[in-house]
Amino acid sequence: MTVLLVEDDVSIALVITAALEAEGFPVVHCDTIAERDKLLTERSFSALVTDVMLPDGDGIETLSNVSRGRPDMPVIILSAQNTLDTAVRATDTGAFEYFPKPFDIDELARTVRQAVGASSSLRVGGSEPEGDGLPLVGRSAAMQAVFRMITRVLRNDLTVLILGESGTGKELVAEAVHQLGHRQSGPFIAVNTAAIPAELIESELFGHEKGAFTGAVARHIGKFEQAAGGTLFLDEIGDMPMQAQTRLLRALQSGSIRRVGGRDEVRLDVRIIAATNKDLQPLIAAGLFREDLYYRLNVVPISMPPLRERPDDIEALAKHFLQLASAEGLPRRQLTPGAAGLLSQQPWRGNVRELKNFIFRLALLAREDLIDVDTVAPLLPSSPGEPPQSGSQSSNLDQAVELWLSANHPSSGSIYETALAAFERPLFAQVLQQTGGNQLRAAQALGINRNTLRKRLADLALDPESFARRT
Known part of the structure; x- marks a missing residue:
């Protein structure tokens, strides 16, 4: 029942060792990949707990050799590189669990106990994916929770419901699940259910046969069939008309659809991801959203945090958007630490979308390659964190009319x-x-x-x- 701990931070190693030994697991500690491999050749261990960045290499890159030699030994990965790339790489090695630092030591101890008792058949192997081009940016604790949820659904077809305010990046999560999952070779079809007229939404989703209604001059293949072998993303699901909700529920229950005006059942081969910026519970209570459909969709909920709850990510996001702006032909710019700090103090009520638009505007309007506080401040809508005073909106409107x-x-x-x-x-x-x-x-x-x-x-x-x- 001995656990091998590979961690070069002595203070962290001591805390982990104490927690695991309190759970009844003796710990053997080393701090390099070379020592790890030597110990694994000399004796057996019930589990391996390893950091990623070690003095002599990447702890994830070298795990394939460990898995080949000890396929039944569960691996738990720790990392201070809290990116979606790291989370996906950790999952694709077949790791039992991934913990971004800082982590809950009690949760780590419980996970080791579960890992030791788990069957090796629960482990999923895979090749290491490319880390470039991943769609989500963020190292905050809130985004780490999102990354961990994403990694849990990559190797299955469970229905995902993404919740969050407008502009938080819900479609990016859906794209990440598709691009990194086992359906990545299939199509990704996104449908904004709020933008389709109620009288056309069933035809758009399920298709129609020729002559099904006035104007149906030919057979139309709906989004469900277009997404065959891939992922269907239903955005703004809270705005879907009730009749279409009933048809969608039937499709999810039966695994098949029937085109409007058709008789044949078409079997589905598609993963469903839905998203909404609304709280569905009040809609259910008001009779505007079907409760049974909610439970069909809410198999794996992923909640996107608003940007105001992840201020530590704002600097990284701003730099990321400056790179995107440069790639789209705008001048290449950089932020000073002061400018980044000022951006991090803003409320960003429009979330990541608002920040992106602001950064693109900065890249266009800045006179110097280095963007400082004096460049950022005049473009901000108001002082950071300062709520509008009573009468200020009227005053601003008066000024706007006068200026116009x-x-x-x-x-x-x-x-x-x-x-x-x-x-x-x-x-x-x-x-x-x-x-x-x-x-x-x-x-x-x-x-x-x-x-x-x-x-x-x-x-x-x-x-x-x-x-x-x-x-």
């Missing part, structure tokens, strides 16, 4: 129409952004008729399709 009049000088007799158009354009754009381009929901939010909204959008040359959300 002085800057545009509209001709006499056209001031009202010109100002109204100038006000409606950003207003409609914001509401359409929030509704993912759904004109019906936008009209309801604005309190105007849908036809009126459509006419004004045409007058203002605003295309609602351009606001379809990708979270």
Whole structure:
């Protein structure tokens, strides 16, 4: 029942040793890969607990030799390199568990006890994937929880429900599960269920036969069939019409679909990932979302933290977006520590999407390659963490009108129409952004008729399709 611990940080090694010995597991400690391999040739161990970065190499890269020599020995990996890449690499080695530092020592001890008693058949092997191009960035504890949940669903087809505010990166999680999972060779089909008119959503999802309804001049293959062999991502699932919810539930229960107007059952070969920025429980209570569908979708929930709960990630995200901006043709920029610190103090109510847009704007407008506090501060909407004061919104609007009049000088007799158009354009754009381009929901939010909204959008040359959300 002896555990081999490979850890070069003496203080951490002492804490782990004490915790494991309290659980009844004697510990043999070493701090290099060479010592580890020597010990493994000399004796047997019930489990291996190893750090990743060791003085003589990468603890993960060398685990393939350990697995070949000791296939029944569970491996638990510790790492201060808290990235999705590390989590995936750890999982693909067949590790029993992965712990990002800092970790709960009691949870580690419990995991070792479970690992020792577990069957080796529970271990999953695999080749090491490429670390480049992984879609998620973050080393905070909140993102580590997300990474660990992602690694748990890569080798199965369990349905995943991604929860989180708009702009937190829900679609990036769905893409990561697809790209890193065993269905990566199949298609990834994303559907914004809030952007499809209610009368068309069943046809879009399940397809239709020729003549099924007026305008159905040919057979149409729906998103379920398009995603065969891959992943179907249902975004904004909380806005799906009730009738379509019933059809979706039936598809998930039976594993098959029937095209609109068709009789034949089409067997499904697709992984379902859904996402929503809404709390579904109140919708269930109000009769707007089926409770049985919720439990069908909520097999593996993954909660995306808002950016305000992971301020430690903001600097890394900002640098990442500066690289993306450079790749898209904008000037190559760098942040000073002071500028990064100032960004980390902002509330970022629009989450990662807002930060990305801000960084791209910085890359475009900055006069110097090195972006400092003096460059960042004027572009920020308000002082960090400072809530709007009563009356400040009215005051800001008064100032905006005054500035607009002085800057545009509209001709006499056209001031009202010109100002109204100038006000409606950003207003409609914001509401359409929030509704993912759904004109019906936008009209309801604005309190105007849908036809009126459509006419004004045409007058203002605003295309609602351009606001379809990708979270």
